[in-house]
Amino acid sequence: xxxxxxxxxxxxxxxxxxxxxxxxxxxxxxxxxxxxxxxxxxxxxxxxxxxxxxxxxxxxxxxxxxxxxxxxxxxxxxxxxxxxxxxxxxxxxxxxxxxxxxxxxxxxxxxxxxxxxxxxxxxxxxxxxxxxxxxxxxxxxxxxxxxxxxxxxxxxxxxxxxxxxxxxxxxxxxxxxxxxxxxxxxxxxxxxxxxxxxxxxxxxxxxxxxxxxxxxxxxxxxxxxxxxxxxxxxxxxxxxxxxxxxx
Amino acid sequence: xxxxxxxxxxxxxxxxxxxxxxxxxxxxxxxxxxxxxxxxxxxxxxxxxxxxxxxxxxxxxxxxxxxxxxxxxxxxxxxxxxxxxxxxxxxxxxxxxxxxxxxxxxxxxxxxxxxxxxxxxxxxxxxxxxxxxxxxxxxxxxxxxxxxxxx
Numbered sequence: 001x002x003x004x005x006x007x008x009x010x011x012x013x014x015x016x017x018x019x020x021x022x023x024x025x026x027x028x029x030x031x032x033x034x035x036x037x038x039x040x041x042x043x044x045x046x047x048x049x050x051x052x053x054x055x056x057x058x059x060x061x062x063x064x065x066x067x068x069x070x071x072x073x074x075x076x077x078x079x080x081x082x083x084x085x086x087x088x089x090x091x092x093x094x095x096x097x098x099x100x101x102x103x104x105x106x107x108x109x110x111x112x113x114x115x116x117x118x119x120x121x122x123x124x125x126x127x128x129x130x131x132x133x134x135x136x137x138x139x140x141x142x143x144x145x146x147x148x149x150x151x152x153x154x155x156x157x158x159x160x161x162x163x164x165x166x167x168x169x170x171x172x173x174x175x176x177x178x179x180x181x182x183x184x185x186x187x188x189x190x191x192x193x194x195x196x197x198x199x200x201x202x203x204x205x206x207x208x209x210x211x212x213x214x215x216x217x218x219x220x221x222x223x224x225x226x227x228x229x230x231x232x233x234x235x236x237x238x239x240x241x242x243x244x245x246x247x
Numbered sequence: 248x249x250x251x252x253x254x255x256x257x258x259x260x261x262x263x264x265x266x267x268x269x270x271x272x273x274x275x276x277x278x279x280x281x282x283x284x285x286x287x288x289x290x291x292x293x294x295x296x297x298x299x300x301x302x303x304x305x306x307x308x309x310x311x312x313x314x315x316x317x318x319x320x321x322x323x324x325x326x327x328x329x330x331x332x333x334x335x336x337x338x339x340x341x342x343x344x345x346x347x348x349x350x351x352x353x354x355x356x357x358x359x360x361x362x363x364x365x366x367x368x369x370x371x372x373x374x375x376x377x378x379x380x381x382x383x384x385x386x387x388x389x390x391x392x393x394x395x396x397x398x
Binding site: 001003008009012015017021022033035042048051054061063064125155157172173188190230231232 | 250252260263269273274277281283286297316324327331333337340342344349379382385391392393395398
């Protein structure tokens with residue numbers, strides 16, 4: 001639509017059938033996964049090759065409507081899920097603990113902290129901060145929603161359900177940034193990280209409980225957020241939070 | 248696409264998306280004279296900017312050309328696309344560092360002063376309004392090439 005106004009455009013296509021239907025002036029279909037239009041993190045050479053190929057479409061005379069296929073797949077990590085370290089589990093260690101899931105969750109967040117701090121130092125940046133909630137308070141904030149409470153909104157002029165979503169993404173980012181700072185785990189695949197987060201951590205367990213609580217909420221925005229935007233669909237199916245045919 | 252869970256494939260293939268009757272085609276100078284801007288749909292914005300929210304009329308965020316990794320956060324609503332790549336390197340979503348390098352190497356002419364980010368789906372009338380507005384802004388920035396990156 002920008003081209004209609006006199007400026008040349010070229011776009012990456014992640015879903016080829018969509019580009020075939022929409023027919024933008026110039027697109028480069030890539031076989032990369034959703035969320036990675038340049039293919040591979042921390043691989044400047046690969047990213048630059050994709051970018052140059054996209055830019056070169058601007059010099060082609062054979063339009064309108066160029067849809068090219070990028071010939072290379074993104075480089076994949078050889079790491080296996082099994083090598084990924086799990087955070088220390090603190091399950092039900094105290095018999096007088098009234099909420100062992102919460103205790104385990106908060107301890108797990110603390111246990112990840114040294115690796116998050118190393119990640120921050122090594123990379124010189126973090127992607128956390130969308131929710132505006134300090135890491136030390138993130139667990140308490142999310143867990144309050146698990147128990148059906150609605151804590152004070154950390155963001156002004158933003159719906160509380162959106163603040164919750166941003167807190168959840170901050171939590172996931174915290175875990176991923178931390179675990180990929182551990183030795184030999186910088187290049188782990190998204191699949192390995194997803195399986196680790198949802199199947200091996202207490203945080204994953206807590207987020208599934210969060211979805212269950214939100215799905216029962218009378219607050220429609222919270223219900224919508226919980227049932228659609230906290231976990232990927234395949235995770236919700238796997239954990240029986242939704243049933244096949246519901247979506 | 249083939250690597251996606253079956254349910255995601257079904258949802259994505261069920262999305263019709265818009266169609267357009269016109270086939271615009273704008274040519275320009277050689278690459279090494281082009282001024283290039285990036286547009287992403289990843290819901291990125293400067294830390295401290297208002298997060299993206301459905302139903303709000305502020306459809307896009309501005310990412311200044313001198314923005315550095317760590318100065319942006321992502322407030323896209325979807326849980327279906329991978330964020331673990333972005334969490335390690337923002338260039339996998341928004342290749343501003345790579346674009347600067349290409350400008351330094353003389354592959355492109357220059358990098359725009361402003362880039363743009365979207366994080367919520369827009370209706371067709373909204374798309375048309377925003378495309379017109381952005382195009383005016385891009386022209387004032389002397390941009391003659393725009394690269395679009397979905398997630």
